[in-house]
Amino acid sequence: MREGYEVIYxxxxxxxxxxxxxxxGCIHGTMHKIFMExxxxxxxxxxxxxxxxxxxxxxxxxYMDVDMQEAAHGRAAAVATAIKRMLPDRIVFSYQGDxxxxxxxxxxxxxxxxxxxxxxxxxxxxxxxxxxxxxMAPTTLEGQKTTTSPFGRDKKNSGSPLKMTExxxxxxxxxxxxxxxxxxxxxxxxxxxxxxxxxxxxxxNIGTQFVEVVSNCPSGWKCTPVESMEWxxxxxxxxxxxxxxxxxxx
Amino acid sequence: xxxxxxxxxxxxxxEAAIRAGMQGYFGYPITPQSEVIEYLAAEEPNHDYTLIxxxxxxxxxxxxxxxxxxxxxxxTTTSSPGYSLMQEGVSYIACAELPCVVANVxxxxxxxxxxxxxxxxxxxxxxxxxxxxYRQIVLAPNSxxxxxxxxxxxxxxxxxxxxxxxxxxxxxxxxxxxxVELPEPIPYKPDKPWATTGKTHDRERNIITSLYIQSDDxxxxxxxxxxxFKKIEENEVRYEEYMIEDAELIITAYGVTSRTSxxxxxxxxxxxxxxxxxxxxxxxxFPADRISELANKNKVKAFFSIEMxxxxxxxxxxxxVNGVKPTFFYGRTGGIIPTPEEVIDFIQKKAGEL
Ligand SMILES: Cc1ncc(C[n+]2csc(CCOP(=O)(O)OP(=O)(O)O)c2C)c(N)n1
Ligand code: SF4
Ligand SMILES: [Mg+2]
Numbered sequence: 001m002r003e004g005y006e007v008i009y010x011x012x013x014x015x016x017x018x019x020x021x022x023x024x025g026c027i028h029g030t031m032h033k034i035f036m037e038x039x040x041x042x043x044x045x046x047x048x049x050x051x052x053x054x055x056x057x058x059x060x061x062x063y064m065d066v067d068m069q070e071a072a073h074g075r076a077a078a079v080a081t082a083i084k085r086m087l088p089d090r091i092v093f094s095y096q097g098d099x100x101x102x103x104x105x106x107x108x109x110x111x112x113x114x115x116x117x118x119x120x121x122x123x124x125x126x127x128x129x130x131x132x133x134x135x136m137a138p139t140t141l142e143g144q145k146t147t148t149s150p151f152g153r154d155k156k157n158s159g160s161p162l163k164m165t166e167x168x169x170x171x172x173x174x175x176x177x178x179x180x181x182x183x184x185x186x187x188x189x190x191x192x193x194x195x196x197x198x199x200x201x202x203x204x205n206i207g208t209q210f211v212e213v214v215s216n217c218p219s220g221w222k223c224t225p226v227e228s229m230e231w232x233x234x235x236x237x238x239x240x241x242x243x244x245x246x247x248x249x250x
Numbered sequence: 251x252x253x254x255x256x257x258x259x260x261x262x263x264x265e266a267a268i269r270a271g272m273q274g275y276f277g278y279p280i281t282p283q284s285e286v287i288e289y290l291a292a293e294e295p296n297h298d299y300t301l302i303x304x305x306x307x308x309x310x311x312x313x314x315x316x317x318x319x320x321x322x323x324x325x326t327t328t329s330s331p332g333y334s335l336m337q338e339g340v341s342y343i344a345c346a347e348l349p350c351v352v353a354n355v356x357x358x359x360x361x362x363x364x365x366x367x368x369x370x371x372x373x374x375x376x377x378x379x380x381x382x383x384y385r386q387i388v389l390a391p392n393s394x395x396x397x398x399x400x401x402x403x404x405x406x407x408x409x410x411x412x413x414x415x416x417x418x419x420x421x422x423x424x425x426x427x428x429x430v431e432l433p434e435p436i437p438y439k440p441d442k443p444w445a446t447t448g449k450t451h452d453r454e455r456n457i458i459t460s461l462y463i464q465s466d467d468x469x470x471x472x473x474x475x476x477x478x479f480k481k482i483e484e485n486e487v488r489y490e491e492y493m494i495e496d497a498e499l500i501i502t503a504y505g506v507t508s509r510t511s512x513x514x515x516x517x518x519x520x521x522x523x524x525x526x527x528x529x530x531x532x533x534x535x536f537p538a539d540r541i542s543e544l545a546n547k548n549k550v551k552a553f554f555s556i557e558m559x560x561x562x563x564x565x566x567x568x569x570x571v572n573g574v575k576p577t578f579f580y581g582r583t584g585g586i587i588p589t590p591e592e593v594i595d596f597i598q599k600k601a602g603e604l
Contacts, residue, residue: 049320049446052459061457067446069319070459072342075312078304082316082324083446085300086274090448108312111305 025225116173366585497526
C-alpha cells in the first residue's frame, strides 16, 4: 500500500489472481465477481464446492478460489447432485451456459430440479454457444443470426427459444427461481441480492435454487460490448423478463 | 467364518457393496441387473448410504463422478446398453482419477439385444469403451461368492489407484443363486486429501478436472496415467487355473463360460485327454505373462478360448501366446451358453488336425 493511499475497492479474496480469459465486456466475469464477493461476505469459502460446465466458463475453477469440479458437457446437475448428497452441509452450486444446461443437459437439469436437489444453478443464458464459436443455442432468439442459423433462427426448424426458468418454476422440488441480468450496474447489484437470497435458501434446505442470468456474448454476437448491452435491453429482456419467479412463502 | 446366505448374484454384489462401506449408489434399472438397485433401495433405511434412481445411465455415471470427487465410496451398476451410455463418463473419471466401482451385468448384444447373458462387451470393457488413452481394472466374477469378494476388492483397488474399477459380470452369474459367505462390514476411513470437500484455510483449493488444454500438460497427464497403468499391470494380475500342471490342451474362459469349461475339462479327463483351464479373473490387466509361460511349455499343444461372443478375449489370448502354439476360438452369441458337448466336439476335431 502506498503511503497516503487507502483501499476503497478491491476484488474479493475468493477470486484468484489469475487473469480471466473472458472477452472484453463479457458478463461471465461480472457474475464470477459478484458471486465470489458473496462467498466472501457470507464467509462460505471453506464450505463451498462448485461445478464448472463445458462452455466459456469451463475454466471458472482458475478464478473461483473454492473447491471445484469440472463436469462433462451438460452433466453439471448430476455431478452437483451427488456432491450435495455426499456432503449435505456444504454449499454447492453449478455454473452453466445455455448449451450446457438447456440443450445437452436438459434431462439432468429438469430431474435435479424435480428431485429438489438442494444446490444453486447459476444459469448463464447468452443465447449462443460462445465457446465453440457462436453457434445457435436452444435460447437463441427468433430471427437471431448465428453461425448455424445464418439467416436467423427459424421457429419452424428449431422451435422457440427455451424459457428454462419458466419451465422449472412450477416443479414442486424447486424452492427459488429468478432471472437477473448483468447489463447495468443496477442489475448487477440486483443480481447479487438474488444470489444472496438463493444461498440463504440453500442453507434452509427447502429445495432447488435456480437463477438465470440474461447474459451476452459480444464475440459470438459479432458486436461491441456496448451494442451487446443494448441488445439485452431491446431484444433479450422483452423475451426473458427479469424478476423473482418463485420464493418460499410467496 | 462369516455369515452364510443363499443369494442371487446381483443381490450378493449389492450386499458386498454395503459391507465395503459404500456411501453413494446411483443407478438406472435394466435387466438382468435391476436386483442390485432393488436390493439397495430396500436396505437403505438400515444403513448410511444414499441411493438415487437416476434419470439415465448418463446421469448415474456423472453422479458417480461427483460423489467420488467429493471423497465418497460410490458405485453404479447396469447392463450392456446402459454401460454404453456411460462411456463418456468413464473416460472423464479415468482422466480425473476418481475411485469408483461400476458393474456391468452383461447381456447379449449388439443393440437392444437380449436379456440373456452375454460376453460381447469384452472389447468395450478392456480396450477402452470411451474416448482417449485410458485403462481401467476389469474384474470378472464366475460365482455368487466372487460377486461378493470381487466387489470388495473393487472398492479397495479403486481407492488404491484412484481409478474406476469395472466388474464385468454377466446375466447368468447375476441371476443365479448360490451359497455365499459374507464378510463382516469393513470399517472404511476415507483418506482423500485431494477430494473437493471445501477449501479449508490450511490448503489450496482442490480441483477435479480432466481438462488439460495445453498439449504439454495433456501429454504429462497421459505419461502419468500410463505409469499408473503399468504399475497396475505389474501388481494386480489375477487368475485361477484348474488341472493345468500336465495339461496339453488349455481352455481359456472367464465368467459363466469358465464354469462350463471346468466341466469340459472333467469330461475330457475322463476320456483320457489332458485338458486344463486358465481363467483370467482380471481381464485387464490380462494374465498375458502367465499365458505366454504356458504356451512355452513343451507339452502344451494348443489353446481354446471359449466365449459367449463372436471372438473377443481370444485376441488377447493370441497376443499372449504370440504364435508359439495354435489358438482356437469357439463361441456362441445371442445369450446361448456353449454346452460342454459341443465344445468337446470342437476341441477334439481341432486337436485331431494338429
Ligand atoms: C459431448 C460434447 N459435445 C460437444 C462439445 C463441444 N462444446 C463445448 S462448449 C459447447 C457449447 C457451449 O455453449 P454454452 O453452454 O451456451 O456456454 P457458453 O460458451 O455460451 O458460455 C459445445 C457444443 C463438448 N465439449 N462435449
Ligand atoms: S465467447 Fe462470448 S461468452 Fe465466451 S468469453 Fe467471449 S464474449 Fe463471453
Ligand atoms: Mg451460451
